[in-house]
Amino acid sequence: MNxxxxxxxxxxxxxxxxxxxxxxxxxxxxxxxxxxxxxLHRIGSKMGLTTPEIDDLLETSKKSAYIPxxxxxxxxxxxxxxxKMVYADGQIDNNExxxxxxxxxxxxxxxxxxxxxxxxxxxGIKNGEDEDDLFDLYKKRRLVK
Numbered sequence: 001m002n003x004x005x006x007x008x009x010x011x012x013x014x015x016x017x018x019x020x021x022x023x024x025x026x027x028x029x030x031x032x033x034x035x036x037x038x039x040l041h042r043i044g045s046k047m048g049l050t051t052p053e054i055d056d057l058l059e060t061s062k063k064s065a066y067i068p069x070x071x072x073x074x075x076x077x078x079x080x081x082x083x084k085m086v087y088a089d090g091q092i093d094n095n096e097x098x099x100x101x102x103x104x105x106x107x108x109x110x111x112x113x114x115x116x117x118x119x120x121x122x123x124g125i126k127n128g129e130d131e132d133d134l135f136d137l138y139k140k141r142r143l144v145k
Contacts, residue, residue, distance in 0.1 A: 012048075013067075015047045015048070015049070016057065018078050019040075019044055019047060020057060020061050021078075021082060022040060022043060022081060022085045023040065024061065025082050025085040025086055025096060025099055026040060026088070033088070035089055035090075036085060036088045039088045040054065040058070041054055043084075044057075072139075073135060075107045076135050077135075078107065079117070080125075082100050083100060083118065083121040084125055086100055086122075087122065092122065100118060101114055104117065116141070117138060120134060120137065120141070121134060
């Protein structure tokens with residue numbers, strides 16, 4: 001860890017942890033495809049990470065203690081990014097789904113809702129649906145229970 005990272009704002013640390021999870025998802029099948037690498041750079045830039053920071057995180061990716069955001073919308077958004085990363089190469093393998101399920105559990109989603117949530121995200125991403133629309137649909141389905 002870089003000395004200056006000790007002074008990162010907590011939300012910046014969360015973003016970096018989330019980015020590390022995305023890297024782990026990309027590596028779940030043993031390699032990072034070009035499409036996955038491009039997506040990592042897009043998402044990293046969207047988070048405010050610089051290209052050198054992204055490259056450094058790619059090189060030093062390691063497992064870290066995950067502290068999920070409190071807000072449901074942010075937890076959903078992170079899981080959306082994870083599933084988007086899983087599907088970046090057009091395929092979803094069992095190892096990737098195991099990791100995604102584990103991260104969903106760590107994010108505070110229940111075991112009962114995770115299969116439905118992951119199916120919703122996968123279907124929505126395959127069909128090019130908007131993240132906000134998927135979140136609204138998820139909230140409606142969650143309230144029905």
